[in-house]
Amino acid sequence: MKSHQELNSLALRTRRQLGEDGYSPIDIFALVNGWTDKKITVVRYPLSERISGMCTRVGEDVVICINSRSSNGRQRFTMAHELYHILYEDKMDRVICGMSFSGNKSDSEKEADQFASYLLMPYDALLQYAERFKTWDLKNIIEAEQFFQISHMAMMLRLQTDGLLTEKDASKYQGITVSREASKLGYSKDLYMPLPENRQYFTTGEYIRKVEKLSEEERISDGKKDELLLDSFRADIVYNLDEEEPDLND
Ligand SMILES: [Zn+2]
Known part of the structure; x- marks a missing residue:
């Protein structure tokens, strides 16, 4: 060891x-x-x-x-x-x-x-x-x-x-x-608590970058892109949920 x-x-x-x-x-x-x-x-x-x-x-x-x-x-x-x-x-x-x-x-x-x-x-x-x-x-x-x-x-x-x-x-x-x-x-108490239940399913990092890149290069359709994002629990990207107010959350 x-x-x-x-x-x-x-x-x-x-x-x-x-x-x-x-x-x-x-x-x-x-x-x-x-x-x-x-x-x-x-x-x-x-x-x-x-x-x-x-x-x-x-x-x-x-x-x-x-x-x-x-x-x-x-x-x-x-x-x-x-x-x-x-x-x-x-x-x-x-x-x-x-x-x-x-x-x-x-x-x-x-x-x-x-x-x-x-x-x-x-x-x-x-x-x-x-x-x-x-x-x-x-x-x-x-x-x-x-x-x-x-x-x-x-x-x-x-x-x-x-x-x-x-x-x-x-x-x-x-x-x-x-x-x-x-x-x-x-x-x-945040340090000692789990995330709220609606944030317990969430994907970040490489997968999201890959999906965005495939879409930009037109190697997947818009429908496929949405499907891949929804598969990774990112409805927030597909439906523009939780968009921050300009200035307020920067
Ligand atoms: Zn381990």
């Missing part, structure tokens, strides 16, 4: 490839959707509770499926986890990843989890962030997970892995409803 140092280095390398520095929070969905040379299609789909995500490679094309029933924080973590399988595992054709962080996990799954944690929150980034306070109490934990936009569970595991929080101290915060605690500190 790769060491934590190696996985942190890979995470930093990936950030560099994406044009990101080693300290800032990243918008992982926007970065992956726009990573045109990797040809990645992202499908958000409500999967079984036991599955966090899946990825499949067919030739040059990659499909990442994210369980949209999980919280936004967890979806971001899953996206970073799936990237590890795609970028750093040669033999990967099809992987299905479990929701649980614990249990009997393969080295590949453990590595992907650790990589995801470092991609969203590099080792030095967390240390530098923690310079502003003395102890990892619940308020500081929530502020940090909000800053890096990482799930509460992933943050708690990371603090223990890096030796910043003892198991005993971590156990004090078990049983709390983190979204309520975050609300009291003035944050929205």
Whole structure:
């Protein structure tokens, strides 16, 4: 199994490839959707509770499926986890990843989890962030997970892995409803919630670009284009739904 140092280095390398520095929070969905040379299609789909995500490679094309029933924080973590399988595992054709962080996990799954944690929150980034306070109490934990936009569970595991929080101290915060605690500190609950049901089926990235290109080159009819977009849950494109008001949402 790769060491934590190696996985942190890979995470930093990936950030560099994406044009990101080693300290800032990243918008992982926007970065992956726009990573045109990797040809990645992202499908958000409500999967079984036991599955966090899946990825499949067919030739040059990659499909990442994210369980949209999980919280936004967890979806971001899953996206970073799936990237590890795609970028750093040669033999990967099809992987299905479990929701649980614990249990009997393969080295590949453990590595992907650790990589995801470092991609969203590099080792030095967390240390530098923690310079502003003395102890990892619940308020500081929530502020940090909000800053890096990482799930509460992933943050708690990371603090223990890096030796910043003892198991005993971590156990004090078990049983709390983190979204309520975050609300009291003035944050929205979005990080801890899934998407609304009407956004749980959604495709972005390479597939949409391919359909648009085929249509532009007149290799498919307008009807076929609409059909392909509807197949990928993009009625919003076909029917111009959710069009933003000019100026208002820019
Ligand atoms: Zn996995």
